[in-house]
Amino acid sequence: MTMQQQVLPLKVVQPDTGHYRGDHLLVAEMVERGSKVLDVGCGDGDLLQLLESRGIDGRGIELSREGVNRCVAKGLAVVQGDADTDLVNYPDDAFDYVILSQTLQATRQPRVVLENLLRIGRRAIVSFPNFGFWRMRLQLLVGGHMPRTENLPATWYDTPNIHFCTIKDFVQLCDEINVKMERAVALDLYGRPLRLSAPWWFWNMFGEQGVFLLSRAEKIK
Amino acid sequence: MVNVQSVPSPAIHADERSQEADHPSSLVALFGTDQPLSLDCGIDLAPFQIAYQTYGELNTDRSNAILVCHALTGDQHVANVHPVTGKPGWWETMVGPTRPLDTDSYFIICANVIGGCMGSTGPASTNPATGKLWGLDFPIITIPDMVRAQAMLLDRLGIETLFCVVGGSMGGMQALQWTAAFPKRVFSTLAIACSTRHSAQNIAFHELGRQAVMADPDWHGGRYFEQGTHPHRGLGVARMAAHITYLSDAALHRKFGRRMQDRDLPTFSFDADFQVESYLRYQGSSFVERFDANSYLYLTRAMDYFDIAADHGGVLAQAFRGVQTRFCVVSFTSDWLFPTSESRALVHALNASSARVSFAEIETDRGHDAFLLDVPEFFDISRAFLQSGAKAHGLSRNGSS
Numbered sequence: 001m002t003m004q005q006q007v008l009p010l011k012v013v014q015p016d017t018g019h020y021r022g023d024h025l026l027v028a029e030m031v032e033r034g035s036k037v038l039d040v041g042c043g044d045g046d047l048l049q050l051l052e053s054r055g056i057d058g059r060g061i062e063l064s065r066e067g068v069n070r071c072v073a074k075g076l077a078v079v080q081g082d083a084d085t086d087l088v089n090y091p092d093d094a095f096d097y098v099i100l101s102q103t104l105q106a107t108r109q110p111r112v113v114l115e116n117l118l119r120i121g122r123r124a125i126v127s128f129p130n131f132g133f134w135r136m137r138l139q140l141l142v143g144g145h146m147p148r149t150e151n152l153p154a155t156w157y158d159t160p161n162i163h164f165c166t167i168k169d170f171v172q173l174c175d176e177i178n179v180k181m182e183r184a185v186a187l188d189l190y191g192r193p194l195r196l197s198a199p200w201w202f203w204n205m206f207g208e209q210g211v212f213l214l215s216r217a218e219k220i221k
Numbered sequence: 222m223v224n225v226q227s228v229p230s231p232a233i234h235a236d237e238r239s240q241e242a243d244h245p246s247s248l249v250a251l252f253g254t255d256q257p258l259s260l261d262c263g264i265d266l267a268p269f270q271i272a273y274q275t276y277g278e279l280n281t282d283r284s285n286a287i288l289v290c291h292a293l294t295g296d297q298h299v300a301n302v303h304p305v306t307g308k309p310g311w312w313e314t315m316v317g318p319t320r321p322l323d324t325d326s327y328f329i330i331c332a333n334v335i336g337g338c339m340g341s342t343g344p345a346s347t348n349p350a351t352g353k354l355w356g357l358d359f360p361i362i363t364i365p366d367m368v369r370a371q372a373m374l375l376d377r378l379g380i381e382t383l384f385c386v387v388g389g390s391m392g393g394m395q396a397l398q399w400t401a402a403f404p405k406r407v408f409s410t411l412a413i414a415c416s417t418r419h420s421a422q423n424i425a426f427h428e429l430g431r432q433a434v435m436a437d438p439d440w441h442g443g444r445y446f447e448q449g450t451h452p453h454r455g456l457g458v459a460r461m462a463a464h465i466t467y468l469s470d471a472a473l474h475r476k477f478g479r480r481m482q483d484r485d486l487p488t489f490s491f492d493a494d495f496q497v498e499s500y501l502r503y504q505g506s507s508f509v510e511r512f513d514a515n516s517y518l519y520l521t522r523a524m525d526y527f528d529i530a531a532d533h534g535g536v537l538a539q540a541f542r543g544v545q546t547r548f549c550v551v552s553f554t555s556d557w558l559f560p561t562s563e564s565r566a567l568v569h570a571l572n573a574s575s576a577r578v579s580f581a582e583i584e585t586d587r588g589h590d591a592f593l594l595d596v597p598e599f600f601d602i603s604r605a606f607l608q609s610g611a612k613a614h615g616l617s618r619n620g621s622s
Contacts, residue, residue, distance in 0.1 A: 028405035057577075066584055072549065072579045074599045075609025079550075079568050089569040 022191020023127050023211055026092040027099060030125055030183065030213045031056055032061030035096035038121065040083045040113075045071035048078070059095075061086060074188050084108045087116035102209075104128045104170075105161040115177060118216050123182070127211040130186070132166030132204040150189075151208070167203055167210040174214065183213040225413055228423055238338070238511055239446070243273040243347050245333070245340025246304035247297050250377050258335065258370050259550055261526075264360040268349060271374045272340025273297050273332035276316060277324035278381070284379045285616055287607075288321055288371065290388030290395035291330040292593075293520050294460075296339035299331045300324075305511045314595050323603040326611065327384065334395075335361040335370040338513035344443075345513040356515055357443035364527045365390070368398045370384075372406070382406050384614055385607060389413035389592035390498045390559065391520070394527050397567070400548075401529055401540040409547040409610040411603060412591045414556050414561035417537055417570070418528035423558060428520040430459030434514050443515050456514045457505030464504045469555040469588035473497060528557070530570075537570035548578040549606040551592075551599060558589040579606060 009166030021029075024047045031037055033055050039048050042060030044067055051058040060078035062068045071078035083100070084107050100113065105128055107113045117124035129152055130136075139147035146156040151212075154161070167186060174181055185196045185205025194207055203210070232490050250271045252258065257267035274297040281287060289312065296303075300310040300317050316322040316329055333341035336359070344359040350497055351358075375383070386407050388396040393415025400410045419427075434440055437455025441448050463474075477497040481487070484494065493499040530537040548571055552564035571578040581602050585591045592599065 004498075055294050059577065065584065069581045069583070069598060069602060072581045073598075073605040075605045075612075077547070077577045079572070079578060080565075080582055086569070089572055091573050092576070094572075094575050 012141045013149050021046070023101065023187055023209060024168075025207050026185060026187070026191075026193070026211050027101060027125050027127060028054060028056075030211075031097050031099075036094075037097045037099060038090070038095045039101065040087070040117070041066050041100060041106070042071060042076075042078055043101075043137045045074050045076045045078060047099070047101055049074060052076070079214060086115065087120060090116075090120045092119055093122060097121050097123045097125055099125045101125075101127050102129065105164050107163060110163050110165070111173060111177065114173065114179070118179060118214060122215065124179075124214045125212070126170075126214060127209055128130075128165065128170065129161075129209050130204065130207045131164040132168060133208050134205050135189075136195055137205075138209050149208075167207055168200070170212065171200075174212070178217045180215045180217040181212060185211045187211065239345065241305060241339050242345035242513065243340075243551055245297075245346040247272050247274045247275075247333075247340060248372050249340060252373060252377075256373065257264070258366065258373065260360055260366050261363040262361045263453065266335075266360060268341065268348075269342035269370070270340070271332050271335070271342075271370055273330060273374060274299060274301065275331075276300055276329040277327055277395075279328040279378075280616075283380050284382065284384060284614065285326065286328045286330060286375075286378075286383050287385045287387060288375070288383050288399070289316065289322070289329055289373075290367075290386065290392035290399075290411065291331060291334065292388070292390040292392045293463075293524065294508065294517075295392070296337060297331045297333045297439075299329065303511070306507075311593065314593075315600070316605070320385065321600050321607060323607075326616065327607075329382075330375075330378070332371050332374055334366070334367040334391075334520065334523075336516060336523060338516035341370070343513070344515035344519055345446075352616075354446050356446070359515070359519065361522060362519060363523050364394050364398050365402060367523065368395055368402055371395070371399070372403060375406075376405065382408060384616065385409040385411060385610060387411040387413075387603075388415070390415055390589065391524050393559075394524065397529060398527075400544060400546050401533075402406055404544040404546055407546045408551070408614050409606070411549045411606060412550070412564075412567070413551045413599075414559045414589055416559050417530060417540075417567050418562070419423060419524050419526075423466075424525045426462065426558075427525055429462055430521060431518050433458040433462070434518060437514075440514065443518075445514065446529045451509065452514045453506070453509040456509050456512065456517060457502075459517060460508040460512075461501045464501060467559045467590040469557065469586055471555060471586035472588055475586065476500075537566070538573040541571055541574040541576055544574060544576050546576065547606075547610055548576055549602070550578060550580040552580075553587070553589070553591040553596075553599075554584045555584060555586045556589040556591065 028050050036057045039060045042062050048058040061081040069175040098117040136147040186203035189208045254267045299312045317373035333339045336343040338345040344355045348355045386396045386399045393412040395411045400407045432456040437452035439450040440452040461609040469489050480496045482496045482499040529540045533539040568580040
């Protein structure tokens with residue numbers, strides 16, 4: 001399976017969307033109105049607020065107590081919990097979409113988490129920083145040290161990110177666990193989508209992050 | 222600094238207290254023999270009365286009512302001067318104009334629980350069949366019984382749906398029971414420092430308290446009122462033990478440490494040398510002034526029996542299946558009576574029921590009692606939960622809809 005076969009046309013992201021982050025706008029645009037969404041690792045609740053403003057019934061899980069309390073103080077339905085250990089408590093098909101935004105790389109078992117996302121939700125939306133991004137490669141190749149960027153400023157010894165992957169790695173994982181990729185988008189350093197017609201190696205090199213809309217593959221009879 | 226100066230003599234308010242049981246200084250709803258309260262123990266209690274207070278105005282749609290459920294030793298005097306102690310209401314930090322439970326927007330109701338001693342029928346009330354106080358002839362009551370009685374009060378007030386049911390500790394148990402028993406009548410639930418079942422450790426502490434009461438010779442098998450006594454020593458000890466469970470090691474250390482009370486050196490006696498001893502004695506004796514010993518036995522028993530899952534085939538999620546109520550669950554890091562793990566188990570069950578739930582654990586060293594204290598983060602979360610609920614419920618700023 002190559003990525004191009006999975007890519008569906010991408011609508012232009014509306015420019016008049018104020019202070020929201022590019023990847024959040026892209027994720028929100030992938031979610032149908034009126035659906036029920038679980039945001040795993042929802043941070044301060046910015047994405048959930050964006051979703052609720054669009055008539056989507058959003059729930060969240062967040063690891064940090066400070067993040068949860070800020071979300072609840074915004075009136076969001078967020079619970080303190082850990083993607084690695086607490087997703088098992090959710091029943092099958094509880095949500096239309098389960099979102100894992102910039103959190104996959106911080107989980108202990110990304111594969112198990114991904115499988116849980118698609119058990120709990122009919123669809124999953126996963127975004128993550130692409131470790132194959134050219135600036136990452138350059139820092140390791142030329143600088144000889146673990147890469148740090150504006151979006152990932154932590155040093156290797158205090159980062160919560162323990163499972164970095166590239167866009168290519170993620171596509172391979174999706175193949176292995178039989179996940180259907182409904183849509184894939186790579187965003188550049190400024191949160192703008194890369195050209196759809198670009199070959200996947202170009203995304204893996206110039207995409208600062210990847211955003212994937214996934215669903216369960218049909219069972220082979 | 223806490224009040225540790227003197228240990229008042231007990232039972233100075235005994236007359237006021239026994240007066241309150243039958244003729245409370247609050248609103249009262251009377252239920253006649255035609256409207257019995259069906260108790261879990263199989264007895265129909267009739268007649269009975271429910272004493273309650275209200276704050277704020279009910280809107281024309283009757284859609285802005287919040288029921289506050291009080292804790293074990295609380296009562297209906299949430300935000301007014303207490304008629305027996307003369308102290309401020311027990312939740313004035315939470316209820317009032319501009320408070321999280323804003324009386325400019327919401328109509329707040331709080332009823333003394335059935336089995337209590339501040340005007341709702343309980344062991345300290347007069348049994349109309351005998352003309353004497355109930356004492357231990359009063360039937361055993363449960364948390365679901367308390368909730369059933371509150372539902373009858375709301376029927377009387379013409380309130381079909383609660384905008385929110387709020388409670389901490391035993392009040393949180395009632396809030397959860399309300400939602401499990403009457404899901405359509407509860408738009409939102411704020412359950413604080415509570416659990417869906419009383420733990421073995423908590424039952425053990427309650428048993429300690431009850432045994433202390435019953436070991437007091439002044440208890441007289443529960444008929445102390447006929448002897449003109451009150452088991453103030455036993456009830457005082459029960460309160461002292463319970464009070465320790467409401468605090469935390471860190472809070473006790475911060476407030477008292479090993480400091481001496483009005484002296485520099487130990488007296489080499491069993492006098493209250495330490496401030497913490499003096500404080501506990503004060504807590505014990507001041508409690509005895511306002512609370513009936515038998516009522517304490519009944520209400521602790523009601524908490525012990527509480528187990529929502531047991532009433533639903535042992536599956537907690539089943540108790541909240543299909544519920545549309547919005548939940549906010551709050552716990553406190555240093556609460557070892559109702560630890561965060563209990564709240565988390567509730568949240569998992571609510572998630573499994575696909576309920577809309579927020580859950581926040583608040584960092585504080587003040588223990589279980591934190592829900593009664595000035596904890597700004599707790600207020601912010603409660604306020605935001607109610608405000609977002611009010612928006613979804615179609616309530617405007619001043620409670621109209």
